[in-house]
Amino acid sequence: MSNQTNHRPVRKAVFPVAGLGTRFLPATKVLPKEMLPLNDRPLIQHAFEEAREAGIEEFIFVTGRQKEMLEEHFDFQPELEQVLESRNKQDMLAKVRESEMPAGKLFLTRQPKALGLGHAIWCAHKLVGNEPFAVILPDDVFLAKKSCLAQMVEAYNEWGGNIVATTEVTKEDTARYGIIDIEEDNGRTVKVKNLVEKPDPEQAPSRLAIMGRYILQPEIFNHLSAFETGAGGEIQLTDAIVKMIGSEPLHGFRYEGQRYDCGTRLGFIETNLAFGLADPEIGDQVREILKKHIKGNDEYALSA
Ligand code: UTP
Numbered sequence: 001m002s003n004q005t006n007h008r009p010v011r012k013a014v015f016p017v018a019g020l021g022t023r024f025l026p027a028t029k030v031l032p033k034e035m036l037p038l039n040d041r042p043l044i045q046h047a048f049e050e051a052r053e054a055g056i057e058e059f060i061f062v063t064g065r066q067k068e069m070l071e072e073h074f075d076f077q078p079e080l081e082q083v084l085e086s087r088n089k090q091d092m093l094a095k096v097r098e099s100e101m102p103a104g105k106l107f108l109t110r111q112p113k114a115l116g117l118g119h120a121i122w123c124a125h126k127l128v129g130n131e132p133f134a135v136i137l138p139d140d141v142f143l144a145k146k147s148c149l150a151q152m153v154e155a156y157n158e159w160g161g162n163i164v165a166t167t168e169v170t171k172e173d174t175a176r177y178g179i180i181d182i183e184e185d186n187g188r189t190v191k192v193k194n195l196v197e198k199p200d201p202e203q204a205p206s207r208l209a210i211m212g213r214y215i216l217q218p219e220i221f222n223h224l225s226a227f228e229t230g231a232g233g234e235i236q237l238t239d240a241i242v243k244m245i246g247s248e249p250l251h252g253f254r255y256e257g258q259r260y261d262c263g264t265r266l267g268f269i270e271t272n273l274a275f276g277l278a279d280p281e282i283g284d285q286v287r288e289i290l291k292k293h294i295k296g297n298d299e300y301a302l303s304a
Contacts, residue, residue, distance in 0.1 A: 007160035010153055010215055011058060012127075013051040013134040016120035017044065018064030018111035023264055032067045034138045036268065039275040043262055044070050045099050047138035054149035056134060060107045060127045062120045071108060074101035115227075116234025121216075122224035130218050132156070135237070137212025141271060143278055144257025148213050151255050155189060156215045161249035162241055165213035166190065167259060171201045177209035178238040180252045190252035192245065195238045197231040208252055210238065211259050217248050 021033030028036075034044040048059060063070060077096065084093040111123045121135060134149055142148040148165055156163050166180060181194035182205070196205060214237070223240035230236035241250065260274060261267035276286035 007157060008132050010054075010132050010134050010156060011056065012060060012131065013054075013056040013058070013136055013149075014060045014062060014121055014124045014128065015044065015047055015051075015136050015138060016062045016111075016117055017067055017070055017138060018062050018114055018120050018123075020114050024268075030066060032070055033263075034067075035069055035073065036262065038141060038262060038268075038271060039279055040095070041099065042073060043138040043141065044073065046141050047136045048074070048101075049098070050142070050147040050149050051134065051136055053147045054134070054153045056149075057105065058107060058127075059101065059105055060109065060124050060133075062109055062111050062123050064111050064114065071106065074099060074106060076100055116229070116232075116236055118224050118230075118237040118240055119227065119235040121237055122221060122227075122235070125218075125221040125224075128218060128221075132215060132217050135212075135214040135216060139261065139263040140212030141260050141262055141275075142255070142257045143260070143274060144255065146256070148211075148255045148257060148259070151257075152213055152215055152253055155251070155253045159189065159249060159251050161251065162217055162220075162244060163215040163251050163253050164192075164195075164241070165211040165255050165259075166208050166252035167211055167254065168207050169209040171204070171207060174199055174201045174204035174207060174209065177211075178236075179204045179206060180208040180210065181205035182208065182252075188254055190254070192250040192252055194245070195242050197236050197238045210252070211255075213255075214241075216241070217244065219244060219248065 017032065017034045021028035024033050035042045038046055051059060061070060080096060081093060107127045109123050109127055111120045136149065152163055152165060169177060175198055178195050178197045179199055180190060180192050181196065182190050183193035184191040190208065220240050223243040227235055228239065230239040260271035262271050277283050
């Protein structure tokens, strides 16, 4: 199947950012999880830059209560820029400008209640309209030569249909992800027969897990609008994707690069270390700091 060219281009990306971030409480009581800093910029900016690198032209945020900071982060800040200009801090000025959203490119919709990822995506249906679109979960981040979404857009240009980012996980970890039931494994891409959300590891159809990047056809909204709840009592995106199998090809895409999970405390610490080590400005110093700490020092251990 497929290998046709001229699939409709992916111009829009949806960023669901209305979740409660309960695994990070109390840090996320007021601060949105997506504003947590990874190295020198918040998670949402990493997500935005990845989408921009992939050629995305319109950025759609699905936000909720207490999430206004996310849109403000992309504003032009004239006072700040003036101060940096007057102090001749050109490097910092350039960094600040990287976080500015071009006029007319940011679109906002709200999810009134955090009913699940599928529901969050449905909330963007008017803004997406009748064209294929990308979904980026900002708490999944990647270190890669070419961004994960840019790789997926290339795969989409070849295959069309729906595409999900995938990677192998351990058997125990299958319980944390949407897992692929493989129809045909072609190496870089996998033809998908079914998806199972957070299966019991004994029942997992494979170890190939879905990571937080998707390219989807707009017909998904017809299925999401049924508001059916799935695993964990949430309206799941994977359930709606499964309903499209048969009418749209569904491929899992094995990206090149390393994915990090910023949705958990431990994952967040690991991700910051990995990004610090990979940063040419501070990588060597981070390595030295790690060496110092690896020896262990429980003199000032935090109480449990
Ligand atoms: P998570 O599954 O990590 O949920 O969502 P969460 O609420 O952010 O965090 P925990 O599990 O309570 O710790 C993945 C992405 O989907 C968004 C989140 O904001 C996050 O970016 N999301 C999730 C929504 O926008 N709405 C929802 O109803 C659920």
